[in-house]
Amino acid sequence: MTRPLTIGLLLVLSTCSTALADGPARRPLGENDAKAGKALYMRECSACHGERGNGKGPAAEFTDPRPRDFTKRLFKIRSTESGKPPLTSDLLKTVELGIPGSAMPSFSFLSEDDRKLIVAYVLKLADLLDEPEPEAIPDPGDGPAPTAALIARGKEIYGKMGCKACHGDSGRGDGPAAPNLQDDEERPIKVRDFTGGIYRGGSAPKDLYKRFVTGMDGSPMPSFGGLVAGEDRWALVHFVNSLKTTPVTTPLPADAIAAGHAVMTKYSCRSCHVLDDGKGGEVGPDFRVVSRKLDLGWVRKFLKDPRAAGKIYPWRVWRMPNLGLKDDEVEAIAKYFAAISKREDKPLTLPDASKFAADRVTAGMNLYVLRCAECHTLSKVIECPPIKQQGPDLINVAHRIDFDWAKSWILDPKKIDPKSRMTVPGIKPDEVESVAMFVWKTSLGAK
Numbered sequence: 001m002t003r004p005l006t007i008g009l010l011l012v013l014s015t016c017s018t019a020l021a022d023g024p025a026r027r028p029l030g031e032n033d034a035k036a037g038k039a040l041y042m043r044e045c046s047a048c049h050g051e052r053g054n055g056k057g058p059a060a061e062f063t064d065p066r067p068r069d070f071t072k073r074l075f076k077i078r079s080t081e082s083g084k085p086p087l088t089s090d091l092l093k094t095v096e097l098g099i100p101g102s103a104m105p106s107f108s109f110l111s112e113d114d115r116k117l118i119v120a121y122v123l124k125l126a127d128l129l130d131e132p133e134p135e136a137i138p139d140p141g142d143g144p145a146p147t148a149a150l151i152a153r154g155k156e157i158y159g160k161m162g163c164k165a166c167h168g169d170s171g172r173g174d175g176p177a178a179p180n181l182q183d184d185e186e187r188p189i190k191v192r193d194f195t196g197g198i199y200r201g202g203s204a205p206k207d208l209y210k211r212f213v214t215g216m217d218g219s220p221m222p223s224f225g226g227l228v229a230g231e232d233r234w235a236l237v238h239f240v241n242s243l244k245t246t247p248v249t250t251p252l253p254a255d256a257i258a259a260g261h262a263v264m265t266k267y268s269c270r271s272c273h274v275l276d277d278g279k280g281g282e283v284g285p286d287f288r289v290v291s292r293k294l295d296l297g298w299v300r301k302f303l304k305d306p307r308a309a310g311k312i313y314p315w316r317v318w319r320m321p322n323l324g325l326k327d328d329e330v331e332a333i334a335k336y337f338a339a340i341s342k343r344e345d346k347p348l349t350l351p352d353a354s355k356f357a358a359d360r361v362t363a364g365m366n367l368y369v370l371r372c373a374e375c376h377t378l379s380k381v382i383e384c385p386p387i388k389q390q391g392p393d394l395i396n397v398a399h400r401i402d403f404d405w406a407k408s409w410i411l412d413p414k415k416i417d418p419k420s421r422m423t424v425p426g427i428k429p430d431e432v433e434s435v436a437m438f439v440w441k442t443s444l445g446a447k
């Protein structure tokens with residue numbers, strides 16, 4: 001008599017556990033990941049997306065399009081149906097590759113683990129972390145290869161579906177409806193120009209397929225998933241792709257300032273830095289100061305690998321992203337700095353420290369301990385505890401900063417940069433001379 005009961009119970013139990021296993025899948029990232037990702041998010045993302053993820057960080061004002069407000073839960077780059085949140089893997093891909101054509105850089109220079117933690121925190125800000133992983137649209141695979149017939153068919157569908165109204169006859173983004181379009185924040189939005197071949201969500205055929213099948217939530221780009229089916233979708237992909245005109249690599253302008261601006265526009269430097277015209281974000285230092293103070297060789301090295309220099313300004317929350325600048329672009333920036341500061345593009349002239357009088361250097365050291373060590377560390381020579389550090393570690397200063405510039409800086413930093421956090425009230429010119437001798441002698445003697 002007990003036997004059927006046991007079987008019955010077992011059945012119930014096993015249905016229960018299958019129901020659990022087959023139930024809505026959880027996100028592969030959890031609360032602990034988000035906790036660990038918060039500090040990384042603050043350092044890497046909050047300049048644009050804001051501390052609370054509302055898209056209103058200090059760099060936002062100078063970006064177009066604006067950084068996404070995660071709390072609105074609208075995402076453009078998804079493998080899910082219109083109106084659904086993105087897959088965790090969609091977000092991971094966006095953070096890894098960046099969003100071409102916008103200020104959002106690629107974060108491939110961070111480790112994959114760090115990117116996962118950051119994405120967990122983004123999901124938390126969007127209040128999506130505790131929700132189940134959404135369902136993806138069926139994987140389209142790689143689709144058929146483009147053929148003339150398929151492209152011709154795509155052209156027909158492009159006309160029939162009204163893509164033209166926005167994207168224009170030849171895909172330049174100049175259709176009759178284009179000028180009046182707005183995003184969900186009521187900001188004017190540009191329709192994608194297909195001739196450029198640069199896509200926010202990637203330019204592989206599968207990426208384009210997903211964009212018009214799922215739509216780009218938060219923008220006027222609708223979803224055509226219910227209107228175009230089967231091979232017609234690939235026909236449309238290949239037609240859109242065929243509109244790309246071979247990219248003419250426009251050489252940088254000959255004028256140094258114009259060339260610098262061209263590079264800075266491409267990488268949205270203005271979103272974080274004030275440029276020579278006095279306009280820009282204050283996430284990183286002002287280029288009007290930077291261009292006069294830094295060795296241009298140091299600048300070149302820094303731009304190729306900004307993270308190799310460690311954190312430069314301890315008081316800043318943010319770090320400079322590795323933007324992957326090409327050699328000619330790095331050159332253009334260095335030459336631009338030389339041009340706007342009216343300097344020659346040549347290495348710094350280093351002072352001869354062997355000529356510094358010993359009593360001046362000793363006086364300089366004493367002054368340093370009294371007036372500088374509260375904010376600057378001098379590596380292990382005269383240490384300042386990390387939590388108290390405000391200014392840069394001065395140990396490598398000789399190869400980074402112009403000696404004469406530094407003396408006028410120490411005398412009156414606010415005169416050079418009214419926003420500076422450095423103050424040494426009442427310091428006299430001969431004290432400046434001594435302290436500079438001590439710092440430079442130490443820096444030149446290091447390694």
Ligand code: HEC
Binds near residue numbers: 068076119268
């Ligand atoms: C320099 C500014 C900037 C920084 C730094 C930045 N972003 Fe963005 N991000 C943007 C902009 C601008 C957009 C909107 C692009 C658009 O709408 O086409 C965006 C959009 C996004 C989106 C939305 C993608 C979608 O599907 O709609 C995500 C997710 C995102 N960013 C994550 C991050 C994360 C995570 C970080 C830090 C690791 C980061 N961003 C750093 C500027 C930035």
Ligand code: HEC
Binds near residue numbers: 220240
């Ligand atoms: C109502 C206007 C409108 C119509 C109709 C429209 N689009 Fe778009 N489309 C846009 C806008 C606006 C964008 C840019 C969105 C953005 O940057 O966030 C866009 C972007 C795109 C992108 C770029 C995706 C990326 O990753 O950058 C593709 C591809 C695209 N549309 C394909 C199509 C196709 C194919 C059709 C017709 C089946 C179509 N669109 C119809 C407005 C429209």
Ligand code: HEC
Binds near residue numbers: 267268290314
């Ligand atoms: C997302 C914001 C952001 C963007 C975009 C950005 N920077 Fe920066 N940059 C910073 C921050 C923050 C620092 C300070 C880093 C530190 O303290 O470690 C910095 C530092 C620098 C420095 C060193 C300045 C010094 O005084 O040591 C240079 C040079 C520089 N950036 C150039 C550029 C150029 C050129 C571009 C565009 C090609 C650019 N940055 C784009 C945030 C940014």
Ligand code: HEC
Binds near residue numbers: 390394397409
């Ligand atoms: C109240 C804190 C504070 C004190 C005191 C201070 N500094 Fe600074 N210093 C800074 C900050 C902060 C910066 C970075 C510029 C900025 O963000 O305003 C800086 C920048 C510098 C720089 C440029 C370094 C670089 O790599 O960019 C030099 C050189 C310098 N200080 C020397 C001195 C000397 C010498 C003294 C003592 C006479 C001194 N500072 C005292 C805060 C301070």
